[in-house]
Amino acid sequence: MEKVLMKGNEALAEAAIRAGCKCFFGYPITPQTELSEYLSKQMPKRGGVFLQAESEVAAINMVLGAAATGTRVMTSSSSPGVSLKSEGISYIAGSDVPALIINVQRGGPGLGGIQPSQADYWQATKGLGHGDFHLIILAPNSVQEVVNLVSKAFELGETYRTPVMLLSDGLLGQMMEPVAFPDIQANEADKSGWAADGTKMARPHHIVNSLYIEANDLEEIVRRRYERYAKIEETETMAECYLTDDAEIVVTAFGATSRIVKSAVNKARAEGIKVGMFRPITLWPFPKKELNTACANAKAVLSVEMSMGQMIDDVKLALNCKLPVSFYGRTGGVIPTPNEVLDEIRKLNGGAQ
């Protein structure tokens, strides 16, 4: 298949159009801006809608409106902007409509910085708004995987009627890599049972809503949603295991950081250290079973992240404290080097060499 050299943000935008995304609502923020700019050029030419909203808050609510009509829709932002979107994301989840949200993460908290970061792991997996709900969180680690996961993200969202987040970062968004666009089947789910797109006087009216004023009704609705979540946890986890079969040390990493960790693992293997890497591709649901399998022979686990340590919580929970889990990370936009990670692996292997 022909490959083209593309920036992560632009490749994501192109993949979204090919996956049948019909509407984009967004607000400028670094380091995701190329994504919006690409769509502003392409959407009008290819039968889609591009609209620059007055705020992140407005953009996510435009997404809610378009999603409620059954239209394939997305928005993209970066960390501080995603915080603003969290109100709308909670309503989208509570209204059971599918939508794709992109977070090209940057350093935080507050205005933070504009360099790559993974410090929105907690936000994405635990706290993207008020109330009992989850999003499916996908974390690619290459421009190609970004492209591959976009149509998957739309399909998952429509299958389970849930918002899905593709968690990118400034590194994946800004770097250029050769990428191929596979023939994407834009399989759309049947939305005729719930979409608010006009009754045509042929059915009772549809109500897209997250308000249930009776406590028992709300509990019932939330419970039913959690039954869907249970199914997602059972069937939709994705992970990559790299040299974990005989690994005594397993390094966990997601997204761009896993590329750095892979280099460090290769270097350590060359030194004879039995180390492997476990990479969750779905951050929610977290691939617990797959991690335990990958750690079957492990004596120690190391979580490497571009944060002060957030995914490490899920790693510990998944392992149920069976193994010691240590942490190495850089934050604020600083990217860890393979040698820094290698040093950590050596320490776990019995001391620095």
Add this chain to the structure above:
Amino acid sequence: MAVVFERPKSLCDVRLHYCAGCTHGIIHRLVCEVIDEMGLEGETVGVCPVGCSVFAYNYFNCDMIEAPHGRAPAVATGVKRAKPELTVFTYQGDGDLAAIGTAETVHAATRSENIVVIFVNNGTYGMTGGQMAPTTLPGQVTTTTPYGRDPKTAGYPVRVCEMLATLTGTSYAVRTAVDTVPHIRETKKAIRKAFEMQKAGKGFSIVEILSTCPSNWGLTPKESIKRLQEECIPYYPLGVYKDIDQEGGERK
């Protein structure tokens, strides 16, 4: 026997939750009469707010979406951009539209989104029990202005139609009231014109309707109408503030 008055078909046959004497019921009815008369029910999507009319999705028989507080114009924008063939309206109160949703309101107008905004202004947060709204009059006692709204500390009321009329994108901005039969008829005419403008692709319309809240004003329905006439209408003069049809279709 000839039927001379009946429930509009696009108004659901359910009991409304509004307090006795509240004018939301009249306004719901007027919107539904217009939808019926224009034959729009099957192609209309309504967006309701957070506030007293939060349950309006149970009352309008067309497809309905419940928006986060203040975000109805953004939600409606998403609906209309995704499916331009639909007729889209929002139904919002003053706290929703003129406080927490000011940005969404102003920018939907300035983009001239081809939607209708029904804006019910009764000068109070009814649903939460009568707090100060952006349209609460100076001196008015509410649960959060127990000594009367003092503009020195609580600011001045917002005149929404006057503000939106300054925007090039606003196509139709009108303020009416539902205190008398002639005013109710004028309100219906304004709602009809707003929907007709959307059908003709003419852009953003807002119909601001001065309304009452007997429960939170602490007045009987009759006294509330009197207050609307004596205090509210003088502060919020009725009339057409912008109509691009009157400007030869040109935007200024």
